[in-house]
Amino acid sequence: AVRLVESGGGSVQPGGSLRLSCVGSRFSARVYSMAWFRQAPGKEREGVAYINSFGGTIYADSVKGRATISQNNGKNTLNLQMNSLKPEDTAMYYCAAEPGIYSSTWSLAGEKYRYWGQGTQVTVSS
Numbered sequence: 001a002v003r004l005v006e007s008g009g010g011s012v013q014p015g016g017s018l019r020l021s022c023v024g025s026r027f028s029a030r031v032y033s034m035a036w037f038r039q040a041p042g043k044e045r046e047g048v049a050y051i052n053s054f055g056g057t058i059y060a061d062s063v064k065g066r067a068t069i070s071q072n073n074g075k076n077t078l079n080l081q082m083n084s085l086k087p088e089d090t091a092m093y094y095c096a097a098e099p100g101i102y103s104s105t106w107s108l109a110g111e112k113y114r115y116w117g118q119g120t121q122v123t124v125s126s
Helices: none
Strands: 003-007 010-012 018-025 032-039 046-052 057-059 067-072 077-082 091-099 120-124
Touching: 003 091, 018 032, 018 091, 018 120, 032 067, 032 077, 046 067, 046 077, 057 067, 077 091
Parallel strands: 010 120
Antiparallel strands: 003 018, 018 077, 032 046, 032 091, 046 057, 067 077, 091 120
């Protein structure tokens, strides 16, 4: 079965940075979409950033200019660099993957992804 494992979360002060990683195994699609989502307690899941196998990226307005999604195909790794972190970035962060390419309409729609990791917690607090 496909397995996605996130890491890199932690506690950071406002204005700080974190780099989240997601290592995938047994995900062999050549054409694919991958994304980061987050969910804070009592809030709905939110799509944060998207990347596809062609390198196309899409960002949620809430993180645009502060987040960079990237991939290292040789290591089957998806990364999310988050800078200028704010308390409202506090959430559990999940990576997700799905064969195929999504348009901007669906790229950050969680229901379009079958494969999910277990999540890594990010806490931004002074």
